[in-house]
Amino acid sequence: MSKKTKLTSIVEAAIYLEQIGLNHGATGNCSCRDGDTYLITPSGIETQNLSEDKIVRMNFSGNIVDSISNLKPSSEWRFHQDIMSQRKEVGAVVHTHSIYASTVSLFGSELPPFHYMIAVAGGDSVRCAPYAMFGTQELSDNIINALIDRKACLIANHGLVAIGDNLKEALEIAEEIEHLSQLYIEARKLGEPNLLSKKQMSEVIERFQTYSRWTKV
Numbered sequence: 001m002s003k004k005t006k007l008t009s010i011v012e013a014a015i016y017l018e019q020i021g022l023n024h025g026a027t028g029n030c031s032c033r034d035g036d037t038y039l040i041t042p043s044g045i046e047t048q049n050l051s052e053d054k055i056v057r058m059n060f061s062g063n064i065v066d067s068i069s070n071l072k073p074s075s076e077w078r079f080h081q082d083i084m085s086q087r088k089e090v091g092a093v094v095h096t097h098s099i100y101a102s103t104v105s106l107f108g109s110e111l112p113p114f115h116y117m118i119a120v121a122g123g124d125s126v127r128c129a130p131y132a133m134f135g136t137q138e139l140s141d142n143i144i145n146a147l148i149d150r151k152a153c154l155i156a157n158h159g160l161v162a163i164g165d166n167l168k169e170a171l172e173i174a175e176e177i178e179h180l181s182q183l184y185i186e187a188r189k190l191g192e193p194n195l196l197s198k199k200q201m202s203e204v205i206e207r208f209q210t211y212s213r214w215t216k217v
């Protein structure tokens with residue numbers, strides 16, 4: 001994929017997140033790997049004002065390589081960078097403050113296996129990373145731990161992180177986790193939902209690895 005295409009993709013990803021209601025204003029951020037650098041949405045720019053020339057290119061030492069509009073990267077660049085530098089298979093990271101995932105995160109609780117689609121995150125739960133101040137190494141470390149063997153996690157009192165081979169996959173997973181969070185909140189109004197067993201979830205995870213659109217391509 002050319003550099004121009006990746007710039008276009010990241011702007012389109014940010015616009016898409018706002019269009020489907022997962023982000024608002026200047027909250028949330030996206031990044032994608034591009035060779036030995038990565039592209040990330042800038043700090044403090046509302047999506048409606050975002051364009052390719054406002055995307056920031058960083059190296060994996062945390063330095064700006066290119067910022068045509070002299071903007072700073074998202075204040076949450078550290079965990080984007082740490083995820084992509086520690087997980088070589090990850091090509092993109094999406095972070096949102098979306099309503100339903102953030103609501104579940106306020107209780108510091110994981111999403112348990114109440115629905116088979118929990119397996120889109122790669123396991124039998126979507127963990128919740130403990131709270132730490134945004135932009136800190138502590139928060140990044142907490143997220144990295146919560147993402148072990150997973151493609152998504154909640155962040156306590158904050159929001160959601162989804163990762164993928166590319167922006168398309170990371171967006172699809174973020175959208176699905178937001179939907180599952182809404183379902184979980186609705187279910188809890190009625191009581192404690194039945195949970196799937198480890199065996200049932202392993203079967204789904206295996207099936208996803210073989211047949212589904214979540215399969216790595």
Ligand SMILES: [Zn+2]
Pocket residue numbers: 028076095096097134158159
């Ligand atoms: Zn955030």
